[in-house]
Amino acid sequence: MPLSYAELEEKVLTALEEAQAEPRGKPNITAIAKKHGVDAQRLRRRFHGKESKSTRPPTNRKLTDAQEEAILTWIAVLDKLELSARPALI
CATH class of the missing domain: 1.10.10 (Arc Repressor Mutant, subunit A)
Incomplete structure (x- = not known):
């Protein structure tokens, strides 16, 4: 085995x-x-x-942890402003 x-x-x-x-x-x-x-x-x-x-690190990972955290923070800001997170805004 x-x-x-x-x-x-x-x-x-x-x-x-x-x-x-x-x-x-x-x-x-x-x-x-x-x-x-x-x-x-x-x-x-x-x-x-x-x-x-x-x-x-996995080969299919495109962003570092810091980059991913920055995007999530930016999406949270957009959500507080009641804007949808469109690719043009990210």
Whole structure:
């Protein structure tokens, strides 16, 4: 049965800790990945600083939190003035 994402992430973090603890500075990622039962490419990307799927921002998000908050505030102002929030006003 395939591992859940949380279980796989735990294995990757364990392998990543071992790779970062390598005293020579250039660990054998493939060997460490095989030892821990994770994909070598996934471990290599994480070793070089890429974020995990659960911690990186979603790809379909167009606005930052600050931008979204500004739009919501502006819509609330328009609502208090009893104006409809048309695209031309936003």
